[in-house]
Amino acid sequence: MKKTNWVELIQFWMTAAVILMLTAGSVYGAEEKTYEALKLFADVLEELENNYVDEVKPEELVRNAIMGMVGNLDPHSSFMPPDAFEDLQDDTKGEFSGIGIVITMKDGILTVVSPIEGTPAYEAGITAGDIIVKIDDVSTKDIAMWESVKKMRGPRYEQVTITIIREGAPAPLVFTLKRDMIPMTSVRSAIPAPGFGYLRITNFRMNTLDDVVEQLSELEKQENGLKGLIIDLRDNPGGLLDQAIRISDLFIDKGIIVSIKGRIKKNNQEFKAHPNFPERNYPIVTLINGGSASASEIVAGALKDNSRSLILGTTSFGKGSVQTVRPLNKDGFGLKYTIARYYTPSGHSIQAKGIQPDIRVEPGTVEQAPKDDSAFDLILKEKDLKNSLKPEEEAKNKKKTQKDAEIEKLNKDIQVKRALDILISYGVFSKINGTN
Numbered sequence: 001m002k003k004t005n006w007v008e009l010i011q012f013w014m015t016a017a018v019i020l021m022l023t024a025g026s027v028y029g030a031e032e033k034t035y036e037a038l039k040l041f042a043d044v045l046e047e048l049e050n051n052y053v054d055e056v057k058p059e060e061l062v063r064n065a066i067m068g069m070v071g072n073l074d075p076h077s078s079f080m081p082p083d084a085f086e087d088l089q090d091d092t093k094g095e096f097s098g099i100g101i102v103i104t105m106k107d108g109i110l111t112v113v114s115p116i117e118g119t120p121a122y123e124a125g126i127t128a129g130d131i132i133v134k135i136d137d138v139s140t141k142d143i144a145m146w147e148s149v150k151k152m153r154g155p156r157y158e159q160v161t162i163t164i165i166r167e168g169a170p171a172p173l174v175f176t177l178k179r180d181m182i183p184m185t186s187v188r189s190a191i192p193a194p195g196f197g198y199l200r201i202t203n204f205r206m207n208t209l210d211d212v213v214e215q216l217s218e219l220e221k222q223e224n225g226l227k228g229l230i231i232d233l234r235d236n237p238g239g240l241l242d243q244a245i246r247i248s249d250l251f252i253d254k255g256i257i258v259s260i261k262g263r264i265k266k267n268n269q270e271f272k273a274h275p276n277f278p279e280r281n282y283p284i285v286t287l288i289n290g291g292s293a294s295a296s297e298i299v300a301g302a303l304k305d306n307s308r309s310l311i312l313g314t315t316s317f318g319k320g321s322v323q324t325v326r327p328l329n330k331d332g333f334g335l336k337y338t339i340a341r342y343y344t345p346s347g348h349s350i351q352a353k354g355i356q357p358d359i360r361v362e363p364g365t366v367e368q369a370p371k372d373d374s375a376f377d378l379i380l381k382e383k384d385l386k387n388s389l390k391p392e393e394e395a396k397n398k399k400k401t402q403k404d405a406e407i408e409k410l411n412k413d414i415q416v417k418r419a420l421d422i423l424i425s426y427g428v429f430s431k432i433n434g435t436n
Helices: 004-024 030-051 058-071 082-090 122-126 147-152 206-220 240-249 295-305 372-378 402-411 415-432
Strands: 078-080 101-106 111-115 131-134 159-165 173-178 189-193 196-201 228-232 256-262 269-272 284-288 310-313 321-325 333-341
Touching: 004 101, 058 078, 058 206, 058 402, 078 082, 078 101, 078 147, 082 147, 082 256, 101 147, 122 173, 122 240, 131 147, 189 206, 189 310, 189 415, 196 206, 206 240, 228 415, 240 295, 256 295, 284 415, 295 310, 295 333, 310 415, 402 415
Parallel strands: 196 228, 228 284, 284 310
Antiparallel strands: 078 333, 101 111, 111 131, 131 159, 159 173, 189 196, 256 269, 256 333, 321 333
C-alpha cells in the first residue's frame, strides 16, 4: 500500500460526506466544522507519513488518534484493541488471573476504586483512593487504562510490583503481589445475632441475583423469620446494571429504582419496582464507603430514596454514568463510551457526588476495654467465682467453626456492629410502641 492511500481514503470519505450534506441541503454549521476537522486530520497524517524522522505506520497513527479522541471524553470511555476488549468480557463472565483491583482514571491519574475481597490486593491492604504511580517500575503517567489492566493481569502465581501513593503516607508504598485467580463468587451471608442477617455483595456479575436469592432464603429460614438485615456494599465496585436493578427490586414493592437520562432520547430509561412474593418487610441497614461505586450506588440510592433502608458508613465513590460497549469490526476492536447518567428515585445525579450516608460511621474495629485489676471487687460477677457453673452452651463443649470466627470478626467491625445495634433497637422500640 502506498503512503498516500490512507490520506486518500480519508479524503474520499470526506468528499462523500460533503456530497451527502449538499444533497440534504445542510453543508453549514456542525457539518462544516466536522469536515474542516477531518481535513486537518488528513493534512497532519500526510505530513507525518512523508516527513517524520522515522517511517511510521499510518494504521497505528489512526488508531492512536482514535484512542486519544475517545480517552479524552471521560475516564470511562475507551477505544480498545482486541486483547483489551476480550479482557472486558472476562470481568463479568469468565475467570481471569490478576491482583484483584478495580481502577479508574481520576484527573488523568490511575486510581484504585476498590480492591476485590479475597484477592491478593485486598489481602495486602490496598484501599480505595490509592494512586498507582508504577507497575513493575514502569510509570503509569499517560498510560491507557487497558494497558495498566494488561500489565497487572498475567499467569497465576507470577509476581507483579505496584508502587502506590496514599493520602497520609509519608512515602510511596511498594507492594509485590502474587497473581491469583479472581473469585467469581460475589455473595456471602452470616447470622451475626439470632434473628438478624448479614448479606455481603462484593460485585455484580451475571449470577449475583441468583446467589442473593439463595443466601436470602437461607437467612429467612430462621425461626420467626428475619427481624432485620444488614446489606454490605462496602468496596463493591459495581458491575452489571441489570443485576443491581433486579436485586434492588427484591426489597422494593413499588416506585422507581433508577432512571437513566442521556442526550439521545432512545437512551432514556426508567426502571420500576414490582410487588414481591414473599414480601420482605423487615428493616434494613445498608453499609457503603468510598469503594462503593456504580451498580452498588444504584442499589444504595434506590433503597434510600424509597425509604426502604437506612444508609450507614461513608460517602460512596460517585460514578453516576452509564456506558455502552460496541464491537467495531471483525478484527476484534471495541468501543466503550458513556451514553447517559444515572438518577436516583428522588431525581438526584450521583455523578462525582456519591451517595451520602444517613449516619456517618468511620471504619474501625471494636477494641476490648482494658481490665482494671485494682477494681476487681467492683466488677466481680458469678462467672468469675471459683468452680462456677458454665453456661449451657459452653457446657456442650461446642467446637468453634469457621462460621463462628467470621461472626466474631463481623462483631468487631464498628460499622457492622453499629448497624446491628440499630436493627436491634428498632425491634425493641417497635415492641414498646406496639407496632410489632
